Amino acid sequence: MEEVRLFRLPNVREVVGLSRSEIYRLIALKQFPSPIPLSGRTVAWPSDVIQDWVRQRIETRQAAGTKPRHSSKAPPAMRRTPKGSADARKAA
Numbered sequence: 001m002e003e004v005r006l007f008r009l010p011n012v013r014e015v016v017g018l019s020r021s022e023i024y025r026l027i028a029l030k031q032f033p034s035p036i037p038l039s040g041r042t043v044a045w046p047s048d049v050i051q052d053w054v055r056q057r058i059e060t061r062q063a064a065g066t067k068p069r070h071s072s073k074a075p076p077a078m079r080r081t082p083k084g085s086a087d088a089r090k091a092a
Contacts, residue, residue, distance in 0.1 A: 006044035015050055
């Protein structure tokens with residue numbers, strides 16, 4: 001059995017790749033596990049709960065048949081064209 005550790009927010013952010021605000025937004029929507037209180041204003045997440053959440057996200061993506069996005073290209077409407085290009089002149 002894997003040893004369960006407690007992850008503080010920086011560890012959680014590193015594992016899931018989300019910002020602090022996005023994590024708390026998902027918690028409010030009941031789409032991310034809530035932290036457990038340790039003392040006062042200190043909270044943490046059990047490592048196994050975070051790993052389960054990550055696995056669930058992967059399984060959901062695979063079940064939907066979607067592929068991860070690896071393209072950094074912006075949609076055509078968002079692409080910038082140089083001012084002197086033929087495309088820029090056509091748009092004018």
